[in-house]
Amino acid sequence: MIPMAEMVGITKEFPGIKANDNVSFSAYEGEIHALLGENGAGKSTLMSVLTGLYKPDAGSLKIQGKRTDLSSPKDAVNCGIGMVHQHFKLVQPFTVAENIMLSMKNLKQIYNRAEIEKQIVEQSEKFGLTIDPRAKVWQLSVGQQQRLEIVKLLLQGAKILILDEPTAVLTPQEAEALYTTLRRMAKNGRAIIIISHKMTEVMENADRITVLRDGKSIGTVRTQETNENELAKMMVGRDISEVIKKPVQKDGKEILSLREVSVFGINRAPLLKDISLEIHAGEILGVAGVDGNGQRELADVVAGMRVASEGKVMLLGQDCTRSGRKKRIQMGVGYVPEDRMTTGLVTNLNAYENVALKEYRNQPGPFISWKKIIQYSKSLIKKFDVRLASAQNPVKMMSGGNIQKLLLAREISSEPKLIIAVYPMRGLDIGAMNYVKQLLIEQSEKGRAVLLILEDLEDLFSMSDHIAVLHGGEIMGVVDPSETTREKIGLMMAGRREVDIHAS
């Protein structure tokens, strides 16, 4: 059988780094092929070559057995290659049909909209992707938008579909539905390529797995013939330590307590509704939920960046509902925000100036002694092993992992009582991820309370003392990880209450 896409000996070099080094890869009709690797392993580069974005320095490309040179993304589309990016490329105010028309190859100047809409419905129903062609994109859920992206590719005649981290934004149930669809499309004569770093997911859904590490292909394996441990070894090049288990904490002093806190947005639409929860010293409270269900607002209310519309926020037994961010910092709230590049750090300032973000207030008088700040920063950089070329360079020139280390170093070293961490592992490679996990667990062992918002259920299970599940700004239930299952959490993330699950 001839592979639909075959890449042989692909090498792509960027100044200072070999992103792909003699990588070979092939995808066959009817298979779901996963591309697995840590961040920076070269997955995206390889797929960019396949979609015509980059021209490889060496190596060749065959599409359905024919040697092909792709000089632009347009060429790739013409060869039947399509990609769903992690961040959808959709025009929000347009309808589904209009978005699809934008990408149609030979749309006539005068077109028949009804005809196009009919095509969309036909194509999408063939694979069980129900979608209303007249709906505006901004009204669609994330899952629906992803479906739209897929339909778009199908209508372009894509035979090879590449999906970049397709389940990152989905509930477990939605993810399952997606894979059912993908499976059906594969059977229908297409090749599906999934870029992922989630091993469990890949193990469950892919037919074959190609592992990349440091720009090199480590090997391609059949899913049935491998296991997670082997894959992990291939990914990191060594045995990874056992999943970090968190020692169960005994109840400490109550640090944070929220009492029926609600936050309203524009038009009094509730962003958070009647949230009540407590975190004790030494406890890690994990928060699960699909992105955008109130996690950001919850973190902001606790951190003091947003005022609760109703209810009370108590810190160390003190009512601080109305007190602002400055007061909360003084009361000992450390915050590792989701958006570290624009909120947690000022990326065009250097490392010292970013450490000063918290430290400058501790100095007396109206002036800042930069000498002291620099000294303090140096000690942090050393202690937390932050690697930087020069502390004078703007932070944005540092790597993602080091940026997060710097941010954590600053927040942890200010001796907080409570640490809020929102998606602290997002975008980090396995090494950095483990470091962050370890660091947070250490903090709880030191008696600090941690509010941990994560998207990865595995990590939540392993780190948290309790897990609260958010859906639509409400808490569906607070559970003990040792007494629940992934499936139950998934149902709660989709909007079922804990009590209802037990009742059924």
Add this chain to the structure above:
Amino acid sequence: MKSMKRTILFAVCAELVFAGVLTGCGRDSSSSGNETKVAFVYIGPVGDYGYTYAQDQGRKYLQSHLKNVKTTFVENIPETADCERTFEQLVQKGNKIIFGTSYGYMDYMADVAKRYPNVVFMHGSGYKTSKNMGTYFDRDYQARYLTGMAAGKYTKTNVLGFIAPFGTPEVVRNIDAFTLGAQSVNPNVKVNVVWTNSWDDPPTEKTAANSLIDARADVLATHVDSPSFAQAAQSKKVLAIGHNADMQKYAPKSVLVSDLSNWGPYFVNVVKSVQDHTWKSSQYWGGIKDNNVIDISSFNSKLVDKDFQNVVMQKRQDIIDGKFDPFQGPVYDQSNKLKVQQGQNLTDAQLLSIDWFVKGVQGTIPKS
């Protein structure tokens, strides 16, 4: 600190580059022989085809009629600190006579005149004089009266429009003379006045013209510096009176006649008197009889009939002969008070400080 150093370098280098060029060229500050250098400082551009244009025509006349004279001009000089510097720079370039054409230059010119007693300063339209600073202006009201006659004759609605810059005596005097001239041939005529608060603001002038036309004015006149109002008049098919220059070519279907300044002969006299050391500071105010310093252009023959042209030209002759003065009594003001008795005229001092409108003018002079 980095960007600081960078900019210092920027500065130093820029100066070095300049200086490098500088060494390549010598400075010729001395003028050859006994040539008299004369400079003119204009408020507007010489191409305004109005006030500044008329002054510059005079400069060109001077340049072509006196051999041992070298003239320069600077245009668009605002009535701010910049004009004082310009006077100063002109003195340093060896100019011996400096004409400044705008009222607002007065105090700055007086300051510079104090510092350079050997340079003669001539200020147009002002009133401050000193040993080496004189003033000059024209009896614009004489021509205004004559062009007013044409406006009065050819209005059908009996409403004339006047676009006025500022409420200074000069402008008030012109509006009055214009109205009196119009009334002399058409007693029912009214003159509407709109203020633009600028000597030169073509967009506002156009708007003003249109608003006057909307208020039924069918002949427009102005005391601002450019001919844009005449074009507005022509596009709305009403008549216009030119000012400062013959504006027929700007609006051939509208302009009946224009008033004109002819500064050339006067400038020649001033320069000659400075050269033979007979110049004395004075307040010069020339009329039609003084070498036509002020006069009217030829009539637009397509619009003004021959007989009426003769009527106006007869009046012009009477003014030259001293038989007639535009402000000859009786003259009534807007409140119908008799301001000039039968058989009397306004004195020069009264004319130079006039602050009332004659009967028939509709509008008020902005006062503090």
Add this chain to the structure above:
Amino acid sequence: MPLKIFGDWRLKKVEQASPLKTVVITLISICLGLLFSALLLLFTGNDPGEIYGDIVFASVGSAYGWSETLVEMTPLALCALGVSVAFRMKLWNIGAEGQFYMGAFGATFCALHFPNLSQWILLPLMFVAALICGGIWGLIPAIPKALWNVNETISTLLLNYIAISWVAYLVFGPWKDPSGNNFPLTAAFSNNASIPSIGGTRISYAIILVAVFAVVLFLLLRHSKWGYEIRVSGSSRKAAEYAGMNYVRNILVVLFISGAISGIAGMTEVSGVLHKLQQSISPGYGYTAIIIALLGRLNPLSIVLVSFLMGGLVVGGYDLQTLGFPSSISSMFQGAILFFVLAGELFCNYRLVRKEVQA
């Protein structure tokens, strides 16, 4: 995504330009500007050498030239310093012109109403009045910005027209000099209301303010907590709020200070140079200040230098006319140099690369 320039050539962003590269590029830019102008001058039959020489000679070639350049520089530098404070926080205050006029208004109010107060009281009074009036003019757009995030670029710009019209109303109406033949000027300030000049020049002692403000701002912005907050706030509002800074209060404070400094520039102009209020007190100082602030990269000390250069260009430009060159030459000259320097900025931050072409 690299910017396509021509054929295979692309512009690629580089993270940080080296200082040396920046200097070289700036130099080349200036030379190109001069060369470009020279070509145009040659084309129109002028001698570029003579013109360049004259500009330098007129601006820094004599004691008088120096003094006039400093006179011209004073309002430019003060307005540019004012503007730069707001720009530091990425508040695009382009209302320096209006703040300048309001400062002149405040100073004139005191000068006309208390002409006989002792100079030691009257001048500080005028200073405070100018500071407050200019500051309020900066504060007005700050309030809607702080409360509802109303775009300050537009509101500051529109307030310019109000301030200019307000001054026009005063000089045409209530403040017109009764003995001024109905010309729209106020009466001349009394000696007590005038900032004295240095020696026989037109430079007023206000030039000292330029130095004081530049140094104080330099120290504040670099070494004070407030300056640090401004820097952080200018980079990211979210980060400022995250660090517990009062972003809203900083908007108000910064725009007030920004307006106040431009207001003081207005006072130095009416009290130090014009000695009266009139309709046109500024040939666009407030707008030129924006360019100066940006060319000086918002560094107070660089701004003073750039203002000096700009002042020299203006003085030299007027002088060109007295040699018989058309007035438009100097504007063209300024425009060309600015254009090339700003275009050069692009190459400081980008690199021209050739896209790999297909085999």
